[in-house]
Amino acid sequence: xxTKDFDKQQRIKRAMVRLILEEGISGASxxxxxxxxxxSSATIYVYYNSKEEMLAEVFRECSHDTYLFLKRxxxxxxxxxxxxxxxxxxxxxxxxxxxxxxxFVEQCSRCPTLSGNVCEEECYCGIFDLLHAFQSRGEIRxxxxxxxxxxxxxxxxxxxxxxxxxxxxxxxxxxxxxxxLQTLLIC
Amino acid sequence: xxTKDFDKQQRIKRAMVRLILEEGISGASxxxxxxxxxxSSATIYVYYNSKEEMLAEVFRECSHDTYLFLKRxxxxxxxxxxxxxxxxxxxxxxxxxxxxxxxFVEQCSRCPTLSGNVCEEECYCGIFDLLHAFQSRGEIRxxxxxxxxxxxxxxxxxxxxxxxxxxxxxxxxxxxxxxxLQTLLIC
Amino acid sequence: xxTKDFDKQQRIKRAMVRLILEEGISGASxxxxxxxxxxSSATIYVYYNSKEEMLAEVFRECSHDTYLFLKRxxxxxxxxxxxxxxxxxxxxxxxxxxxxxxxFVEQCSRCPTLSGNVCEEECYCGIFDLLHAFQSRGEIRxxxxxxxxxxxxxxxxxxxxxxxxxxxxxxxxxxxxxxxLQTLLIC
Amino acid sequence: xxTKDFDKQQRIKRAMVRLILEEGISGASxxxxxxxxxxSSATIYVYYNSKEEMLAEVFRECSHDTYLFLKRxxxxxxxxxxxxxxxxxxxxxxxxxxxxxxxFVEQCSRCPTLSGNVCEEECYCGIFDLLHAFQSRGEIRxxxxxxxxxxxxxxxxxxxxxxxxxxxxxxxxxxxxxxxLQTLLIC
DNA sequence: CATGAATGAGTATTCATTCAT
DNA sequence: AATGAATGAATACTCATTCAT
Numbered sequence: 096x097x098t099k100d101f102d103k104q105q106r107i108k109r110a111m112v113r114l115i116l117e118e119g120i121s122g123a124s125x126x127x128x129x130x131x132x133x134x135s136s137a138t139i140y141v142y143y144n145s146k147e148e149m150l151a152e153v154f155r156e157c158s159h160d161t162y163l164f165l166k167r168x169x170x171x172x173x174x175x176x177x178x179x180x181x182x183x184x185x186x187x188x189x190x191x192x193x194x195x196x197x198x199f200v201e202q203c204s205r206c207p208t209l210s211g212n213v214c215e216e217e218c219y220c221g222i223f224d225l226l227h228a229f230q231s232r233g234e235i236r237x238x239x240x241x242x243x244x245x246x247x248x249x250x251x252x253x254x255x256x257x258x259x260x261x262x263x264x265x266x267x268x269x270x271x272x273x274x275x276l277q278t279l280l281i282c
Numbered sequence: 283x284x285t286k287d288f289d290k291q292q293r294i295k296r297a298m299v300r301l302i303l304e305e306g307i308s309g310a311s312x313x314x315x316x317x318x319x320x321x322s323s324a325t326i327y328v329y330y331n332s333k334e335e336m337l338a339e340v341f342r343e344c345s346h347d348t349y350l351f352l353k354r355x356x357x358x359x360x361x362x363x364x365x366x367x368x369x370x371x372x373x374x375x376x377x378x379x380x381x382x383x384x385x386f387v388e389q390c391s392r393c394p395t396l397s398g399n400v401c402e403e404e405c406y407c408g409i410f411d412l413l414h415a416f417q418s419r420g421e422i423r424x425x426x427x428x429x430x431x432x433x434x435x436x437x438x439x440x441x442x443x444x445x446x447x448x449x450x451x452x453x454x455x456x457x458x459x460x461x462x463l464q465t466l467l468i469c
Numbered sequence: 470x471x472t473k474d475f476d477k478q479q480r481i482k483r484a485m486v487r488l489i490l491e492e493g494i495s496g497a498s499x500x501x502x503x504x505x506x507x508x509s510s511a512t513i514y515v516y517y518n519s520k521e522e523m524l525a526e527v528f529r530e531c532s533h534d535t536y537l538f539l540k541r542x543x544x545x546x547x548x549x550x551x552x553x554x555x556x557x558x559x560x561x562x563x564x565x566x567x568x569x570x571x572x573f574v575e576q577c578s579r580c581p582t583l584s585g586n587v588c589e590e591e592c593y594c595g596i597f598d599l600l601h602a603f604q605s606r607g608e609i610r611x612x613x614x615x616x617x618x619x620x621x622x623x624x625x626x627x628x629x630x631x632x633x634x635x636x637x638x639x640x641x642x643x644x645x646x647x648x649x650l651q652t653l654l655i656c
Numbered sequence: 657x658x659t660k661d662f663d664k665q666q667r668i669k670r671a672m673v674r675l676i677l678e679e680g681i682s683g684a685s686x687x688x689x690x691x692x693x694x695x696s697s698a699t700i701y702v703y704y705n706s707k708e709e710m711l712a713e714v715f716r717e718c719s720h721d722t723y724l725f726l727k728r729x730x731x732x733x734x735x736x737x738x739x740x741x742x743x744x745x746x747x748x749x750x751x752x753x754x755x756x757x758x759x760f761v762e763q764c765s766r767c768p769t770l771s772g773n774v775c776e777e778e779c780y781c782g783i784f785d786l787l788h789a790f791q792s793r794g795e796i797r798x799x800x801x802x803x804x805x806x807x808x809x810x811x812x813x814x815x816x817x818x819x820x821x822x823x824x825x826x827x828x829x830x831x832x833x834x835x836x837l838q839t840l841l842i843c
Numbered sequence: 844c845a846t847g848a849a850t851g852a853g854t855a856t857t858c859a860t861t862c863a864t
Numbered sequence: 865a866a867t868g869a870a871t872g873a874a875t876a877c878t879c880a881t882t883c884a885t
Contacts, residue, residue: 118392121308135846205389206306241455249440250432284869322871471848493767495682509850518670576766580680615829623814642802696867
C-alpha cells in the first residue's frame with residue numbers, strides 16, 4: 096500500500112517534469128499531467144493542495160536532487176583541480192542525463208511566481224562548505240560565493256542549453272571550460 | 283481607412299513584457315495584455331496572427347534591443363580591459379535599467395516552445411566580430427566563442443537574477459567579476 | 470465518484486435539437502445549448518469531445534430514431550398498398566410529431582461538413598429489406614433502391630417542409646400522394 | 657466603373673456560395689468571404705446591409721437562377737413526355753453543373769432563419785403555368801401543384817445529393833426516374 | 844485512497860460590424 | 865466606392881478545482 100501510493104506520486108512528478116520539458120510551464124496543465132501519469136486529475140489533489148504548491152515542491156526536490164548528484168562526486172580529499180573538474184563535469188553530466196529535470200529547474204528558476212518561493216541556491220550550501228574548506232587551505236582563490244557560483248555553474252548551464260551545438264563539440268568546449276576555470280580559480 | 287497606430291502596438295508589446303515580468307509567461311494571457319495595454323483583445327490580432335507569433339516576434343526584438351544597447355557602448359579603439367569592462371557592466375546595467383525586458387528574454391530563452399524558433403545568440407554576432415578583432419590582435423585569449431559567451435554573459439545573467447542580494451552588494455560583486463574576467467581573458 | 474447523469478446528456482441533446490430547429494445550425498452555439506439544457510458549457514465536454522462530434526453523434530441517433538419509429542409501423546403481413554401507406558403516412562406523422570428532430574436531421578443532411586461523416590441512408594436498410602421482400606413476391610415494382618427511396622421519402626420530406634400550407638390542406642395532399650405512390654409502385 | 661462594381665459584387669456572391677458548399681453556412685464568415693473574393697470585409701457592407709440580408713438576397717437570386725436555367729429548356733410546343741424529361745434532366749444537369757449554387761440553395765432552404773424570408777417556390781411559378789397549360793390540354797394528370805412539385809423536383813434533389821453513388825450510376829437512375837415520372841404523370 | 848462528474852472562470856481566437864480616411 | 869483598423873460580443877474549448885461516491 097505504501098509503495099503503491101509512493102509510486103503514484105512519483106508518476107505524477109515525472110509526468111509534470113516531462114511535460115514541462117516538452118511544452119513549457121504553461122503547457123503543463125493538471126489534466127495533461129494526470130493523463131500522462133495515468134491517474135485521475137482528482138488524485139493529484141490527494142498529494143498536493145494546488146498546482147502552485149506542486150510546482151514549488153517538485154522544483155525544490157529537483158534542485159535538491161541536482162545537488163545530491165553533485166555532492167556524491169565530490170570529496171575533501173580531492174585536489175583543487177580535481178574538485179573543480181568534478182563540479183563542472185558533474186553538473187554538465189547531470190544536465191545531459193537528466194534533461195527533463197534540468198530544463199524544468201531552469202524554467203522554474205526564471206519564473207517570477209516560482210523563484211520567489213524557492214531558494215535554489217540554498218541547496219548548494221553543502222558544496223560551498225567544501226569550497227570554503229579549499230579556500231581556507233589556500234588552494235582555491237578567495238572569490239565571493241556569488242562569483243564562485245556564477246563562474247562554476249552559469250557557464251555550464253549556458254553550454255548545456257546549446258542544443259544547436261552537437262554533443263561531441265559541446266564536450267570539447269566543456270574540456271576547455273574546465274581548463275579555464277582551473278587556471279582561474281586555483282591559487 | 284484608419285492608419286495603423288504604432289503607439290498601440292508599442293503599448294501591446296510593453297504590456298506583454300511587463301506582465302511576463304510580474305506573472306511569468308503562463309500568467310500573461312491575451313485578455314490581461316489587452317487590459318494592460320488598454321486595447322480590445324481583438325485589436326491584438328490586428329498586429330499579430332497568434333499569441334505564439336507575438337511572443338516570438340517580441341522575443342526577437344528584445345534580444346536585438348539588448349545587443350544594440352551593448353554595441354553602442356563598445357568600440358574597437360578601446361583597450362582589452364576597457365572592452366571587457368564595457369561588456370560586463372553594460373550587460374549588467376541593461377538588466378537593471380530594463381528589468382522587464384531582461385526577465386522576459388530570460389524566460390523566453392528557457393521556454394522550449396519558444397527558444398527553438400528564435401536564435402538569441404545570432405543577435406550577438408556583432409559583438410563577437412569585435413572580440414575576434416581583439417583576439418587576432420593578440421589582446422584577448424583565443425578561447426572559443428561559446429566559452430567567451432559563457433564566461434562574459436552567463437555569470438552576469440546569474441548575478442542580475444539575485445534579487446535577494448541588495449543592489450549595492452551586487453555592484454561590488456560585479457566589480458570583482460570584472461576584475462576576474464579581465465585577468466582571465468587578457469593575454 | 471459521481472455517476473454519469475444520463476438525464477443530463479438527454480437534456481443536452483434535446484436542447485441542441487430544439488435550438489437548431491429555431492435558429493439553424495449556425496445559431497446553436499455551445500453556450501446557448503448549455504443554457505437551454507441548464508448545465509455548464511464545460512459539462513457538455515464531459516459527454517462529447519467536440520461540437521462536431523456531438524452533432525454527428527446526435528445526427529446518427531436521430532436518423533436511427535426515425536427509422537425505428539417507421540419500422541414499428543410496418544410488417545411483412547401487410548398488403549403492398551398498406552405498406553406504402555404506412556411508410557408515407559408514418560414518415561409524415563413522424564415529421565409532424567417530432568418537428569425538432571426532423572428539422573435537425575434535414576439540416577444536418579444538407580451540411581457538407583456533417584453529411585460526409587454520417588450515412589443517414591444506412592439506417593433505412595431494414596425498411597429496404599422489407600421492400601425487397603415485397604418486390605420478390607411480385608407485389609411491388611422492381612425499381613432501384615435509390616429511386617424507391619427518392620419516391621417514397623423525398624416527396625414527403627418536401628411536403629413536411631411546406632409550413633406555409635395549413636396542416637389540414639397538407640393532410641389532403643398527403644392522401645393524394647399516397648394514392649399516387651400506390652398506383653405507381655404496386656404491380 | 658459600373659462594370660467594376662458589378663464585378664466586385666459578383667465576386668462576393670460567388671465567394672459566399674463557394675464557401676458555403678465547402679464549409680456550410682456556419683463556416684462562411686464575412687472575413688472568409690472577403691478574403692475569398694479579394695475585397696476588404698468592409699466592402700461587403702457597401703453592397704449589403706448585413707450578413708443576413710446578403711444571404712437572403714443571394715438565396716433569392718440563386719433560386720431564380722435555377723428557374724431561369726430550367727425555363728430556357730422548356731417550351732409549350734413540347735410533348736408531355738418531352739416536357740417531363742426536360743424538367744427532370746434539366747434540374748439534374750443544373751445541380752451537377754452548378755454544384756455550388758445547388759448546395760447553397762439546399763442549405764438555405766432548410767435553414768429556419770432563412771427559409772421563412774424567401775419563398776423559393778415563388779420562383780417556379782412560371783414552370784407551373786406551363787404545367788397547368790399541359791394539364792388543361794389533358795396531357796398531364798391533374799395532380800395538385802404541391803404534389804407535382806414534390807414528385808418532379810424532390811426525387812431529383814435526393815438523387816443529386818447521393819455523392820456516394822458514382823456519376824455514371826446516378827445517370828442511369830435518372831433515366832429510370834424519367835421513365836417512372838412520365839408513366840406516372842402523362843394521361 | 845481514488846476517481847469520474849461537474850463547473851465557474853478562464854483561454855485564445857473569430858465574429859459581424861463600424862469608423863476614419 | 866473602398867478599405868485597413870478597431871472592437872464588443874461571441875465562439876469553441878480548457879483550466880484548476882471540488883464534489884459525491
